[in-house]
Amino acid sequence: MLAKIVHSYRQSFTGLAKETWLLSLVMMINRAGTMAVPFMSMYVTQSMHRSLADAGLIITLFGVGSVLGASAGGFMVDKIGFRPVQIFTSIVSGLLFIGFAFVQDYSQLCLLTVVLSFVAEAFRPANFTAIAAYSKPENITRSYSLNRLAINIGWASGASLGGLIAAYDYHWLFFVDGGSNIVAGLLIVLLLPSAKKRAATQPQEASPAVVKKPWQDAFFIRFILLTALFNTCFFLVFRLVPVYWKESWHLGESMIGVVLGMNGVIIALFEMLLVNRWEGKRQPMQYIVMGCMANAVGFGILLLPNITPLVLALACMTLMTLGEMLAMPFMNTLIMQRSNAWNRGQYAAGYTLSWSVAQVVGPATGAWLAQLGGYSLLWAVLIVVCIACAVAFSWLKKRQHQYEQYAGVFK
Template sequence: MKKIYTNYINNFRGLSIEIWFLSLVTFINRAGAMVIPFLSLYLVNAKGFTLPQVGWIMTSFGLGSLAGTWLGGKLTDSIGFYKVIVASLFLSGIGFVLLQYINTFYGFCAAIFSLIFIADAYRPAIFVAADAYSKPGNVTRSITLIRLAINLGFSIGPLIGGIIIASISYASLFWIDGLTCIVASISLFLLLKPKKSKEDVSEVVKIKEGVSPYRNGFFMLFFIIMVANGIMFVQYFSVMPLYYEKVHFLTEDLIGWLFFLNGALIVIFEMPLVTWLEKKQISKSIATFWGVLLLALSFIVLNITSWSGVLVIAMILMTLGEMIGSPFSNALALEMAPKGRKGSYMGLYSMSFSFSHIFGHNAGMNMVEYFSFDKTWLYIFLFLIAVSVLTLWLYRLLKNSPKFSTT
């Protein structure tokens, strides 16, 4: 047992103190993110919106994310990641508090767009921050530690959120989410010194190697794969909670426990798994392939049986795919970004999740409305199998390219 513990701790050795602090701030921020996993339930149960209306609200969520990540990438390259992170956290905290007072459909669409526009400027900035504060050779593990903090917070947040909903009200979540964002922002400002990225900002203006991400064929194919995978992944945060409630009759606190399982598995196993895979020298694009395939399996198993225990199996499969695919796809995006363009590349990479929100929630809600949950899971499975084949094609293209032969 002591050897297992020692080996686990060794996975975290060598990471810079700044990466640890960024992870702590990220944990504080994500621990308060109780609103998002329950947003679709809140909109249906507390606000009385229909499923198609919820789909359009979540599309507004995606549009805000798209605009925010694009601007976040641009601002990261021009004014630096530090200012972007601090401002995004603080202003989004205020936005979460105010969101609870919106009652109309169009008002909620506008409000959720504005809030996520501010909040998701954080995404490209935090990836560049991980690169800036990482020691040489530790970028993938640094990203993994930040993801671990995200998922530790995300596992605790929904669990507490589900309990709060069941015992108090939905409104309390907005206050907690907003205040934790503000606390994270102030903590970062007071305790972490700004640092220029590994590419000095003054040099970035003068020296930009390579081409923009939009003219990089390999990266655009990778972007399409990430969008397609993300469209299906986001179903776990809008359609899936409704499935838990309407088909398997789970209460909000039990739904919170399922999301806790996701985060707990990532916290315990992701870093050792990533370290092991790195030692095996797995290709980053092949790791991305396994992430897509395991996500596909997590949907199709739901059609095998009506036994509610299958929800746990599906969550484990999805989590395993997330643990393998996400850290390596993050690292692959950074690796493909030339000098002076990391903010733009990571901005576009983050925008892939924004596009996923734009199309994913709306498509999922309408598919369930017009077909059924079972048929929706089948169509998602078939779609993801096609995406996994596309990922293998990317692997072959990168393998045959001298610049990316190890990716």
């Protein structure tokens, strides 16, 4: 029995290109290098002695820069290639993070925040595109799952290390953060050979009949709007749900941390194994629909009486994580299936943009709903939205053939 389990895990990780492993390693270092971001509000209030409103403005500006950076990053990938974009954004964002340690003026900090988030977020569509370029078609979903695993490990380790560093000196957060980003860029310079660039990194001039822009793809526009809506709901799991557990279910911070940590643990242990089993057995959209429904049920648990709050919190997080594993790897796959070597960066930017928009819109909208009608209203709205997303994705799948005049040149 144990041998079968070991074989299943080994099979889940075999067959992936070495470049895919390198890109995932770079992404893990890059995400670990965002350790300063979760503590930005505390830095502004505790170290700079500014108000909470000023801290909120910094977070908002970070989101605005991310939205702009995601768009620009995809455009630059299609112009100059994913390798130079990753190198430039990693090294420059590293230098900008270090620059944070020397800025004492709040106005300058606001400006630097926009510039930094712009450069840092431009890295993601480049990395996203590179994975598709180096992956075989039959391995693309597993390749993105490996990348997601790297993101989760990087984020978890970075946040944990960041807490220790912040307790010592906030300024060291920026030095370590900047250094890790520079290391990520140097790894690409040294280990990702330029001779192996694919056609996606050297786009050739093509007729408009061959190269379609994402905004000309009616299916993609509808899909990415639904993805942004789904991501908006998902972000609230890590922004407002813990607050609800603390205020209404009276769970302690340590216990909430354990429950939230389950997300990364479950993904690390099971996502690659499950995706290896799921890939190719159903169409990607079917898994996305199931993921939306799993999240709807997860939010439904929050409406139950808190007789056993810890058990309910664990069940909620398990369902949310299942929904994430069902939906997000296959969202990546579906988007890349509709792109080609000349427009892949712009398609990747559209997906990254949906995340950036969700980060900006989700927490503010969720907090407003909670203040307006209480948490019960918020959870009820999120249940309806998740179900609506599932229905809309299903509807889009049934009519996908109507949009193949756009997709025909992408395959």
